[in-house]
Amino acid sequence: MTNKIRTRATNPSLPLTPHWQGYWITHPDLLGNEPILLRYQKKIVLKIKPQKFDVRVSADSRYKLFVNGKIVTFGPQRSDLDHYKYETLSLADEISEGENLIEALVWNFGSLNPVGELSWHTAYLMDGDLITDENWEVRIENGFKAIPLNENKVKGYICVGPEESFDSRATPGEWKKPIYWGMASSRGVYPQKSRWYLEARNIPLMRYEFRKGTEQPGLYDNKILVTGFPTLHIQGESGAEVKLTYAEGLLNTEKRKGNRNEIEAKTCSGNEDYFILNGEEQTFQTLWWRTFRFVDIQTKGKVQKLSFDYFETGYPLNPVAVFSSADERHAKMFEIGLRTQRLCCGETYFDCPYYEQLQYAGDTRIQMIHSYLISQDDRLARNALTQMGHAMLGNYLQSRYPGIETQIIPSFSFFLICSFYDYYWYRGDLDFLRQFFLNAGHCLDFYGEQIDSRTGVFGPLEFWNFVDWGFQPRGIPPSAASGGSILSTLIYILALKAMSALDPGRSNFKKRATELSKSIFKRYFDKNKGLLPDDIQKTSFSQHTQILAVLADVYPRAMWKQVMEKVLSDSALIQCTFYFHYYLFRALKKTGLGHLFLSRLGPWYTMYENGLTTWAEDWVRQRSDCHAWSVSPNIEFLSTVLGIEPACPGFDLIEIRPELGPLKWAAGKVAHPKGIISIEIDEEGNGQVILPRGTRGHFHFKNIKKKLRPGINKFR
Numbered sequence: 001m002t003n004k005i006r007t008r009a010t011n012p013s014l015p016l017t018p019h020w021q022g023y024w025i026t027h028p029d030l031l032g033n034e035p036i037l038l039r040y041q042k043k044i045v046l047k048i049k050p051q052k053f054d055v056r057v058s059a060d061s062r063y064k065l066f067v068n069g070k071i072v073t074f075g076p077q078r079s080d081l082d083h084y085k086y087e088t089l090s091l092a093d094e095i096s097e098g099e100n101l102i103e104a105l106v107w108n109f110g111s112l113n114p115v116g117e118l119s120w121h122t123a124y125l126m127d128g129d130l131i132t133d134e135n136w137e138v139r140i141e142n143g144f145k146a147i148p149l150n151e152n153k154v155k156g157y158i159c160v161g162p163e164e165s166f167d168s169r170a171t172p173g174e175w176k177k178p179i180y181w182g183m184a185s186s187r188g189v190y191p192q193k194s195r196w197y198l199e200a201r202n203i204p205l206m207r208y209e210f211r212k213g214t215e216q217p218g219l220y221d222n223k224i225l226v227t228g229f230p231t232l233h234i235q236g237e238s239g240a241e242v243k244l245t246y247a248e249g250l251l252n253t254e255k256r257k258g259n260r261n262e263i264e265a266k267t268c269s270g271n272e273d274y275f276i277l278n279g280e281e282q283t284f285q286t287l288w289w290r291t292f293r294f295v296d297i298q299t300k301g302k303v304q305k306l307s308f309d310y311f312e313t314g315y316p317l318n319p320v321a322v323f324s325s326a327d328e329r330h331a332k333m334f335e336i337g338l339r340t341q342r343l344c345c346g347e348t349y350f351d352c353p354y355y356e357q358l359q360y361a362g363d364t365r366i367q368m369i370h371s372y373l374i375s376q377d378d379r380l381a382r383n384a385l386t387q388m389g390h391a392m393l394g395n396y397l398q399s400r401y402p403g404i405e406t407q408i409i410p411s412f413s414f415f416l417i418c419s420f421y422d423y424y425w426y427r428g429d430l431d432f433l434r435q436f437f438l439n440a441g442h443c444l445d446f447y448g449e450q451i452d453s454r455t456g457v458f459g460p461l462e463f464w465n466f467v468d469w470g471f472q473p474r475g476i477p478p479s480a481a482s483g484g485s486i487l488s489t490l491i492y493i494l495a496l497k498a499m500s501a502l503d504p505g506r507s508n509f510k511k512r513a514t515e516l517s518k519s520i521f522k523r524y525f526d527k528n529k530g531l532l533p534d535d536i537q538k539t540s541f542s543q544h545t546q547i548l549a550v551l552a553d554v555y556p557r558a559m560w561k562q563v564m565e566k567v568l569s570d571s572a573l574i575q576c577t578f579y580f581h582y583y584l585f586r587a588l589k590k591t592g593l594g595h596l597f598l599s600r601l602g603p604w605y606t607m608y609e610n611g612l613t614t615w616a617e618d619w620v621r622q623r624s625d626c627h628a629w630s631v632s633p634n635i636e637f638l639s640t641v642l643g644i645e646p647a648c649p650g651f652d653l654i655e656i657r658p659e660l661g662p663l664k665w666a667a668g669k670v671a672h673p674k675g676i677i678s679i680e681i682d683e684e685g686n687g688q689v690i691l692p693r694g695t696r697g698h699f700h701f702k703n704i705k706k707k708l709r710p711g712i713n714k715f716r
Contacts, residue, residue: 240301344628428650654697
């Protein structure tokens with residue numbers, strides 16, 4: 001097993017033709033999409049080492065490509081059948097003079113596929129300087145078995161694909177000539193000869209980096225949470241077994257995780273993989289990657305030699321942002337936020353890497369904003385906006401995509417539309433966003449028809465009306481399903497305002513937002529409490545509704561601070577969990593209370609003290625230890641404490657308003673499309689700001705006001 005893997009995904013020397021020479025090929029004995037592992041191979045003999053050897057590769061549903069026994073890459077990029085991805089690779093470095101063996105492991109978990117994995121039929125495709133045709137060979141790897149996940153082993157819903165079992169004693173199937181399963185052609189070519197509408201990969205290849213593990217069976221503590229391909233180098237008697245159990249945290253006798261660094265009297269429970277030996281020295285690697293801090297390595301039978309390592313994987317996120325302050329915890333917490341983001345970035349954004357690996361619009365909005373601030377690379381964000389922006393189902397924008405199960409969460413549809421505006425604000429590329437205007441407008445018009453003219457808020461809304469886990473059951477605020485939800489209507493108003501800013505020609509969006517805002521405040525403001533209720537029946541009051549009413553300008557500006565002060569002080573209000581803290585923090589910044597941000601980090605300080613190396617999903621269910629919607633403190637370290645934000649679409653005009661709160665000093669760097677913004681500032685206003693070329697800005701801190709130019713700007 002090589003410690004290196006291909007890191008470049010595209011090669012411009014390979015011309016794109018509408019109709020490909022290579023065919024989709026598959027095993028002649030397949031019944032359909034049953035769980036299967038296939039090995040394809042092709043031997044080629046070359047008189048000289050080629051200077052160029054370029055191919056396009058794809059498979060349904062996944063592949064690992066090998067040249068002369070060394071892994072080259074894995075794929076294809078996760079998408080859907082209407083935008084099925086292929087990788088373009090140069091194999092010139094791997095191909096040699098003489099005989100060369102090209103192999104591909106292709107698998108399909110069938111009905112056990114991850115929810116985010118779409119499939120039509122198990123097949124493999126190569127085109128370019130080597131093509132898939134009847135001259136390849138294919139066999140079934142009979143030792144592989146996909147085992148359904150058991151939710152009793154983990155806390156809650158899990159849908160990341162099956163456990164894997166490999167019995168190396170099994171005799172592989174005989175080599176057979178493959179059969180054609182369709183012509184290959186680029187998306188948009190007519191006639192389309194297969195169900196796969198092919199598009200080039202639009203993000204980099206995933207990381208694949210060797211990490212040393214342990215040579216001892218028993219409990220292995222990796223010290224930090226990671227995503228990677230577990231790899232066993234092992235020798236033992238024929239029939240000996242090894243079981244790997246992966247966990248984010250160990251469980252005590254009450255089935256609680258507690259301090260993650262405490263392992264005494266705790267057990268390791270979670271996803272498992274199984275390996276059965278054949279008496280020879282062997283190397284096993286799982287087909288799909290796993291998420292773990294702890295791995296319980298259990299053996300049965302005689303094992304003479306064992307080494308557990310892993311190849312860390314994920315999107316090649318290269319953050320340039322940093323943050324530090326007089327509180328030494330903050331730099332470490334910022335790194336935890338970066339690690340959380342890194343583990344939730346793969347071929348799409350993930351809500352969480354252990355349980356779901358799904359791209360949810362609500363989660364992804366926060367992840368994308370974090371991405372804009374920490375890295376100049378916005379390819380994963382553009383991919384997410386493209387996938388979800390086109391995932392229209394009738395009148396609805398789907399709440400998570402890609403996925404084989406349809407899910408609609410109205411609030412997530414609205415936050416997706418807000419995400420379009422976020423991209424415009426940070427990147428300024430309106431031409432890219434115009435492709436989504438039709439679907440977004442149709443969605444907003446449809447939900448506009450759901451406003452009850454008698455109440456001025458939404459009537460009954462279908463599907464899952466999730467807002468935040470602070471509402472129970474199932475995160476649904478009162479009256480969202482039955483009708484009369486002020487809270488849900490406020491999120492709709494935010495989407496209307498975002499879309500009206502993107503597409504001024506739709507003046508009806510702005511007008512509708514204004515009318516709804518005025519009506520809600522006039523009709524439902526509770527003078528006794530000085531707050532808006534969650535629904536027209538006034539069955540509950542929450543932090544969420546007040547925050548949204550501030551962000552949507554439903555409250556008059558003169559009331560903003562007093563409302564937010566009640567949000568912070570009134571414990572009777574339904575409280576925001578980690579997800580909705582993003583909106584809480586934004587409202588604090590908007591109302592001039594950004595100096596209170598650090599005082600609201602109690603849950604994150606607790607996680608830090610409890611040994612978490614990523615930020616958890618919430619404090620209600622305590623399921624996932626890694627959830628990227630919880631990275632909002634990183635956003636505010638940069639946007640509130642350092643005070644760095646765009647002052648115009650595209651970020652060319654930069655506003656810097658530091659809010660140090662109790663800190664003596666703070667410093668950091670923020671990614672910008674044209675370079676890096678750097679700042680050092682202390683409580684007296686001493687420090688400097690460095691802006692990249694092609695930008696300008698304004699600095700405000702206490703009594704200091706200064707125009708900023710590219711380069712170094714010093715204060716006092």
